[in-house]
Amino acid sequence: MIINGKNYRTVWMKSNVIYTIEQRLLPHEFKIVGLKTAKEAADAIKDMMIRGAPAIGAMGAYGLAQAISNQKETNREKFIENIKKIKKMLWETRPTAYDLTHGLNFVFDRIKNQSYINNIKKIAAAAAEEYADRSAEACKKIGIFGNNIIKNNSNILTHCNAGALATVDYGTALAPIRLAYYNKKNIHVFVSETRPRNQGAKLTAWELAQENIPHSIIADSAAGYFMAKKEIDLVITGADRIAANGDAANKIGTYGKSVLAKENGIPFYIAAPFSTIDPNTKTGNEIPIEERSQEEINYISIISNNKLMKIRMTPKESTARNPAFDVTPAKYITGIITEKGIIKPNELRNLL
Amino acid sequence: MIINGKNYRTVWMKSNVIYTIEQRLLPHEFKIVGLKTAKEAADAIKDMMIRGAPAIGAMGAYGLAQAISNQKETNREKFIENIKKIKKMLWETRPTAYDLTHGLNFVFDRIKNQSYINNIKKIAAAAAEEYADRSAEACKKIGIFGNNIIKNNSNILTHCNAGALATVDYGTALAPIRLAYYNKKNIHVFVSETRPRNQGAKLTAWELAQENIPHSIIADSAAGYFMAKKEIDLVITGADRIAANGDAANKIGTYGKSVLAKENGIPFYIAAPFSTIDPNTKTGNEIPIEERSQEEINYISIISNNKLMKIRMTPKESTARNPAFDVTPAKYITGIITEKGIIKPNELRNLL
Numbered sequence: 001m002i003i004n005g006k007n008y009r010t011v012w013m014k015s016n017v018i019y020t021i022e023q024r025l026l027p028h029e030f031k032i033v034g035l036k037t038a039k040e041a042a043d044a045i046k047d048m049m050i051r052g053a054p055a056i057g058a059m060g061a062y063g064l065a066q067a068i069s070n071q072k073e074t075n076r077e078k079f080i081e082n083i084k085k086i087k088k089m090l091w092e093t094r095p096t097a098y099d100l101t102h103g104l105n106f107v108f109d110r111i112k113n114q115s116y117i118n119n120i121k122k123i124a125a126a127a128a129e130e131y132a133d134r135s136a137e138a139c140k141k142i143g144i145f146g147n148n149i150i151k152n153n154s155n156i157l158t159h160c161n162a163g164a165l166a167t168v169d170y171g172t173a174l175a176p177i178r179l180a181y182y183n184k185k186n187i188h189v190f191v192s193e194t195r196p197r198n199q200g201a202k203l204t205a206w207e208l209a210q211e212n213i214p215h216s217i218i219a220d221s222a223a224g225y226f227m228a229k230k231e232i233d234l235v236i237t238g239a240d241r242i243a244a245n246g247d248a249a250n251k252i253g254t255y256g257k258s259v260l261a262k263e264n265g266i267p268f269y270i271a272a273p274f275s276t277i278d279p280n281t282k283t284g285n286e287i288p289i290e291e292r293s294q295e296e297i298n299y300i301s302i303i304s305n306n307k308l309m310k311i312r313m314t315p316k317e318s319t320a321r322n323p324a325f326d327v328t329p330a331k332y333i334t335g336i337i338t339e340k341g342i343i344k345p346n347e348l349r350n351l352l
Numbered sequence: 353m354i355i356n357g358k359n360y361r362t363v364w365m366k367s368n369v370i371y372t373i374e375q376r377l378l379p380h381e382f383k384i385v386g387l388k389t390a391k392e393a394a395d396a397i398k399d400m401m402i403r404g405a406p407a408i409g410a411m412g413a414y415g416l417a418q419a420i421s422n423q424k425e426t427n428r429e430k431f432i433e434n435i436k437k438i439k440k441m442l443w444e445t446r447p448t449a450y451d452l453t454h455g456l457n458f459v460f461d462r463i464k465n466q467s468y469i470n471n472i473k474k475i476a477a478a479a480a481e482e483y484a485d486r487s488a489e490a491c492k493k494i495g496i497f498g499n500n501i502i503k504n505n506s507n508i509l510t511h512c513n514a515g516a517l518a519t520v521d522y523g524t525a526l527a528p529i530r531l532a533y534y535n536k537k538n539i540h541v542f543v544s545e546t547r548p549r550n551q552g553a554k555l556t557a558w559e560l561a562q563e564n565i566p567h568s569i570i571a572d573s574a575a576g577y578f579m580a581k582k583e584i585d586l587v588i589t590g591a592d593r594i595a596a597n598g599d600a601a602n603k604i605g606t607y608g609k610s611v612l613a614k615e616n617g618i619p620f621y622i623a624a625p626f627s628t629i630d631p632n633t634k635t636g637n638e639i640p641i642e643e644r645s646q647e648e649i650n651y652i653s654i655i656s657n658n659k660l661m662k663i664r665m666t667p668k669e670s671t672a673r674n675p676a677f678d679v680t681p682a683k684y685i686t687g688i689i690t691e692k693g694i695i696k697p698n699e700l701r702n703l704l
Contacts, residue, residue, distance in 0.1 A: 027667040190673075193649065195547060195571040201649070201666045209669040217649050217672040219547040220573045221605025225641075225678040228607065253573025255580065259615050260608055289577075297545065297553070297569050300652055302663045311654045314553045315379040317561040320569040321542075326577040 001164035001171075003030060003210055009136065009169050010055045011062060013128065016069050018062045020050050023165060027206035028303045038067035038086045045093040045100075048197065052166020053240045053276055054139065057099030058132045060090050064107045065128035069121050079117055083108070095288045096249055096325050098241040098278040106131045132168045138273035138339035139170035146176025146236065146271055146337040147183060154180070154233045157190040157223055160251035161203035162238025162271065172238040172271040174207060176337060181213050189215040190232060192223055194251060196296040196322065220253050227264040235261045236337070239272040244352060246330030246345020247284025248272075252323055258332035270328070271337040279352040284327035294320035353516035353523075355382060355562055361488065361521050362407045363414060365480065368421050370414045372402050375517060379558035380655045390419035390438045397445040397452075400549070404518020405592045405628055406491065409451030410484045412442050416459045417480035421473050431469055435460070447640045448601055448677050450593040450630040458483045484520045490625035490691035491522035498528020498588065498623055498689040499535060506532070506585045509542040509575055512603035513555035514590025514623065524590040524623040526559060528689060533565050541567040542584060544575055546603060548648040548674065572605050579616040587613045588689070591624040596704060598682030598697020599636025600624075604675055610684035622680070623689040631704040636679035646672035 001008055011020045018035040024047075025031050033049065035041050041063030044050050050059050067086040073079040087104050094100060110127040111120045150156065160166075162173035170178065180187050189208060194200035201217050208215045218226065226232045235257055239248040248254075248270050261268040281287055297320035299310040314320065330345035343351065353360055363372045370387040376399075377383050385401065387393050393415030396402050402411050419438040425431040439456050446452060462479040463472045502508065512518075514525035522530065532539050541560060546552035553569050560567045570578065578584045587609055591600040600606075600622050613620040633639055649672035651662040666672065682697035695703065 028664075191670075193547060195545060195573060198665060201670075205670040206667045209667045215670065217666055217670055219604060219649060219674070220571070221547060221603075221608060222673065222675055222678075224608035224611065225604060225675050226673075228678070251573075252571060252577060256573060256576035256608055256612055259576065260611055263611050263615075297571060300654065302652065302654065302665070304656075304663065311656060312380075313550060313654070314569055315558045315561040318543075318553075318557040318567065318569055321574065321578075322571070323574055323577050326574075326580070 001169060001207065001210070009132070010165050011050060011058050011168060012132065013062045013066065016066055018059070018066055020044060020059065021165065022049055023051065023203060024049055024308065025303065027202050037070070038063050038090060041066065042090050042093050051199070052161060053099040053238070054135050054167035054172065054273060055165065056094060057103030057275060058135055058168045060100045061103035061107050061128040061131040063090050064104055065124040068111065068124040074117065076115065076117060080112065094290065096240045096290045099275050102275045103131055135167060135273065135275070136169040138275070139167045139172060139175050141339035142172055142271050142273065142337050143170055143175030143179035145341050147179035149269065149342065150176055150180040150185060150187065150234065152185045155188050155190060155231055157192065157232045157235045157257065158204060159192045159200060159237045159254055159257055160194045161199040163204050163207040165203050165207060166238060172273065173236045174204065176236060176271060177213065178211070181211065187214065189213060190226060191215050191217045192220045192253070193217060194253065195220055223257050224260045227260050227266055232266055235266060235268045236271055239270045239276050240325055241281065241287050242270065242272060242277040242336065243281040243284050243287060244279050244349055245283045246333060246336070246348045248328045248333060249284060249287040249289065249325045250328065252326050255326040255328045258328040262332050267334040268332055269335050269337055270333055273339050277348065277352065284329060287327055289326070290324045292322045292324045294322050297322050353521060353559065353562070362517050363402060363410050363520060364484065365414045365418065368418055370411070370418055372396060372411065373517065374401055375403065375555060376401055376660065377655065379554050389422070390415050390442060393418065394442050394445050403551070404513060405451040405590070406487050406519035406524065406625060407517070408446060409455030409627060410487055410520045412452045413455035413459050413480040413483040415442050416456055417476040420463065420476040426469065428467065428469060432464065446642065448592045448642050451627050454627045455483055487519060487625065487627070488521040490627070491519045491524060491527050493691035494524055494623050494625065494689050495522055495527030495531035497693050499531035501621065501694065502528055502532040502537060502539065502586065504537045507540050507542060507583055509544065509584045509587045509609065510556060511544045511552060511589045511606055511609055512546045513551040515556050515559040517555050517559060518590060524625065525588045526556065528588060528623060529565065530563070533563070539566070541565060542578060543567050543569045544572045544605070545569060546605065547572055575609050576612045579612050579618055584618055587618060587620045588623055591622045591628050592677055593633065593639050594622065594624060594629040594688065595633040595635050595639060596631050596701055597635045598685060598688070598700045600680045600685060601636060601639040601641070601677045602680065604678050607678040607680045610680040614684050619686040620684055621687050621689055622685055625691050629700065629704065636681060639679055641678070642676045644674045644676045646674050649674050
């Protein structure tokens with residue numbers, strides 16, 4: 001993605017330091033952070049400095065490769081044991097995203113049968129790099145396939161941030177939007193705010209603004225209004241995990257938008273690489289849904305005088321519930337835009 | 353309603369000063385404001401110091417009565433002309449709420465054929481008082497009828513604030529909840545945050561907290577998740593205007609919740625006094641929908657060091673769309689809880 005005229009990925013590694021964009025400061029400040037340990041990588045995921053399933057997958061891959069490189073143990077068996085523990089720590093940061101499992105296993109599977117520690121270190125670093133490259137390439141292809149379903153003069157609704165910032169590059173839901181815009185189609189994007197963390201209003205709007213793609217931010221609750229008014233032609237969101245039957249877990253609120261789209265006869269697409277599809281999860285009921293801290297509802301995070309502050313928005317006696325994801329049943333999904341083409345949810349099982 | 357152990361109405365008049373709660377400071381500060389002119393009353397409505405259709409109706413009635421009392425003109429015809437202008441100014445503050453029309457006409461119709469200015473002044477003040485009393489009484493009855501549909505051990509979802517703060521007293525959607533709680537039913541309320549102005553998180557939660565009614569604040573987008581999980585048994589919201597065919601305009605997001613309720617087999621009720629029903633509006637398509645300033649989306653209002661501050665949350669290049677209401681078609685509404693009982697939307701036309 002282009003930021004201030006320069007090309008960036010969301011996460012990359014150089015000289016064994018992982019670099020990523022501090023997403024919690026956006027849209028107000030653009031800052032690159034260097035992570036030097038697996039603990040720092042895990043915290044970056046857990047505390048949502050980086051978020052989005054494919055981006056988390058790459059962070060997991062880099063985090064594990066970095067930990068392997070930093071590992072001082074010389075006994076191979078103990079070495080692998082230590083790495084397994086670090087892998088588990090990285091894996092436990094976010095329970096819903098399947099890409100994280102995929103990224104960690106991609107690196108671990110390459111090294112687990114290797115005998116020599118020096119080889120292990122080199123192979124792990126190369127595997128993480130390959131994982132990130134493949135991930136970026138998959139998103140680019142999602143954009144190329146997805147562009148085909150975007151007609152000229154379209155109004156497209158997206159939810160949360162499934163943009164370049166949520167992936168290694170290009171984005172998932174935003175990749176078709178980018179490609180349509182590059183192909184000179186006249187488009188306008190409705191960006192739903194995405195409470196409680198406002199990833200739509202903060203991140204998606206920022207990415208679109210960087211490339212001058214026309215957009216309007218709306219309250220999450222306003223999607224139905226614009227659908228009923230026929231002001232939305234198409235919905236595209238990302239996914240955090242897709243089950244074998246086509247059910248898709250994504251940011252809280254996706255399910256509601258899919259039901260409203262169906263009710264209003266509007267096509268509803270999920271854009272996701274195959275790495276988001278978990279053949280071992282039979283249906284959406286099996287996807288664990290992370291319930292995050294009620295502080296995200298009770299407090300608003302603002303940046304004032306360059307400081308991140310949390311301000312209580314609700315009565316001090318009130319409690320909150322904060323599920324971070326919901327499951328959109330396959331029956332509400334028109335198609336899944338993947339790097340291998342657009343597939344219907346019910347075709348998924350045959351392809352896996 | 354009980355606040356800090358004392359009984360309050362949301363709006364009242366004493367010695368020709370209108371008093372109301374400065375709702376924009378809640379839940380952090382409880383402050384009573386005195387309004388001395390029709391312009392101040394109009395601004396209180398327009399700037400949302402007071403909001404909620406029945407409360408606005410009473411503010412309109414009091415505002416007009418106050419203006420009539422303050423009017424120095426001695427020529428009866430000119431007097432009425434001046435009052436008509438003030439009535440128009442008050443009416444133009446919020447286009448969606450039908451109660452405002454009702455409150456203004458209630459006072460104006462009582463005086464318009466009166467010959468003597470002294471009589472006019474007295475009658476207007478008494479009419480405003482009667483309007484407020486009737487409004488409070490209607491809400492109490494809504495609570496009594498609505499209590500009948502709340503089973504023990506219910507989880508009830510409400511949206512926005514249709515509480516005592518949105519009415520003269522008791523509330524509309526919150527009246528049945530209050531009555532169920534007073535009747536010792538075990539209930540829990542899901543309070544949807546209600547972006548962009550957070551009336552759920554700020555006002556409804558505050559009202560419920562004042563009376564220790566168990567509740568959890570959720571993001572607007574999370575309603576579908578809890579419905580699909582069967583954690584919500586019943587939805588009750590208010591309405592800003594109900595058309596003759598039963599379509600109901602209410603806070604943005606109500607429509608989406610009604611569609612999700614239907615999809616999940618959950619009863620969806622509107623609680624509103626008859627004053628909210630407009631027999632002259634045939635269907636929801638005729639209800640004007642107010643689109644408010646995009647600043648409400650782009651900025652967050654916080655209270656820091658006892659000062660109301662606005663902080664930009666979105667990229668400075670981004671624009672927003674901000675419809676304040678949507679229309680829930682009658683087909684999604686299980687029943688309308690009124691002061692005359694619970695009626696089906698399709699029975700409405702016969703009753704009018």
